Amino acid sequence: MLIDSTLREGAQMFGVYFSDAQRRDILSGLIQAGIDEVEIGWVGQDGLEDLLRHGRKEYPSERTRLTVWSPLRLLDLDRMNAMGVRRIQFGVPVSDAHIEHRLGTDRAGLLLRLQNILRRAAELEMAFVGVGLEDVSRANRDFALQVVRVVEECGGRRVRLSDTVGLLTPLETAELTRWFTDRTELAIGFHGHDDFGMATANAITALASGAESVDVSVLGIGERAGIAALEEVAGHLNLRRGAGYDLKQCARLARMVAEAAQVPLARNKALVGEDLFACETGLHLQGLSKDQSLFEPYAPEKIGASRKLGLGDKIGKSAVRHAAHQQGIAVPSHGIENLTRRVRLLSQALARPLFNEEFRALAMTADSAASSSESCYAP
Incomplete structure (x- = not known):
């Protein structure tokens, strides 16, 4: 399945400032395109509560699920609970460099923090909790698996493998995905950056290698080179695997986001360029x-x-x-x-x-x- 992160990862792109109206239009377009899940923003983001309310009011019966991203902090978990957020995706750095320099702790400290927060999420009866293993492509595998075990024990539902700086090739993505799917019953997701132009290929490879979901954004916008492009991955899944996403709606979203984010839409851009044929x-x-x-x-x-x-x-x-x-x-x-x-x-x-x-x-x-x-x- 596809998890769109245009409103979270995409909104973090340098110089991109979506208005409230644009965010509502993007969310509506994603829902109309049949995208399985939308990461609508991060905790503390201005306008997040209004956007969440809009989605629930305008599309109460749609199959698209709405998720909010959060760092690994109890305060943010309580803030989301107060907002009525029921689906959370935590970002959890698992490489030693990130654990030490970002969080100022060590492996044992991270595991304890994760355990405490996941237990609190269970007490709050959150409908869904996922954990993103940030920088997993540079992490110690055995320690990353320890993190997975804590997620299992504390009621988490999904582990997202994050190639945070876009280092993986498709063959490496396949091996990494299979390594984790062979060792846990949790749903495996994949979030790959495009620093070497492989994000779409890696996302499709992850799905073919056992991942249940992959993260995408419209036109692939996001930090630095961005992530896998929604229209490309959806197009592949539709045209090669018979999925049912609305590609015409994806193309409309591409044009909308290109204008809103001031990202030029190349005339030969895969799936949405005007000169493809x-x-x-x-x-x-x-x-x-x-x-x-x-x-x-x-x-x-x-x-x-x-x-x-x-x-x-x-x-x-x-x-x-x-x-x-x-x-x-x-x-x-x-x-x-x-x-x-x-x-x-x-x-x-x-x-x-x-x-x-x-x-x-x-x-x-x-x-x-x-x-x-x-x-x-x-x-």
């Missing part, structure tokens, strides 16, 4: 004219996209002939080579593919001399 290469155009699946992994309609085919400098004679036929223009066989050359010349001069009317103008005079075409159509 744009093509002007002769070989590919010829293949698409025969069987669209030859050069497309899925039909554009599945993500609410459409094809954009262009004729330009990369065109070949077969594609030119097909384009002329599609527009109902009869070009004699001896004129195809000349027309192809003229298309290339004009495209080079304009530094872009030709519009239909431009191609049509050239095709209608396909038997003209090459010199005439250059003088008439070159800018």
Whole structure:
């Protein structure tokens, strides 16, 4: 399942400040997209209580669960209880460097603190408690497993493996995930950062290796390089594994968040870029004219996209002939080579593919001399 953290991890991205209205719109979009769980923020975050109230009021019967992140502090647990929070995700550093320098304690002190807080959560009858093993990719495995045992003994429900600085490769993610799933009955989640561009691949690998859930955010926004991208992981799960997320809604969210966070949306961005199904290469155009699946992994309609085919400098004679036929223009066989050359010349001069009317103008005079075409159509 997918746990979206746009409103927690994403909101921590440098320079990102979502307004209350934007946060409500993002939450609504995530729920409408069918995302399984939303980490709606962190304890102490301004507006968190209002957002939680909004989600419960507007979508009381939806399957999307709302979770709040918290550091490992009793005071914060009591604050969340007072707010009516019933699902909590604690962040628990497990590498020695984080334990010593962030928390100012040692392994034994961390285990005792965790035990006390989880017992207090049980007393408060929290509906769900998860524990994120922060920096687990650099932690001592045996100690991390001790933390898992405390979570088991104190009624926790999920352990999240956090590759906090994005060091893991997919093979390492698979090994780490299996190591923990083989040693606990707790649900295993994965939270991977994108410092080396592997977050989406690691998230998908974690799911394939036994993880029950992975963390994502819209466009992958978050600290530093961010985390796995919601639209990419959801797209893979839908199109390769038959999941039921609303990819059109994910694309709408991507555009919304790109604007709100002032993150440029690349035209070739996986799953949501406007030019994903744009093509002007002769070989590919010829293949698409025969069987669209030859050069497309899925039909554009599945993500609410459409094809954009262009004729330009990369065109070949077969594609030119097909384009002329599609527009109902009869070009004699001896004129195809000349027309192809003229298309290339004009495209080079304009530094872009030709519009239909431009191609049509050239095709209608396909038997003209090459010199005439250059003088008439070159800018």
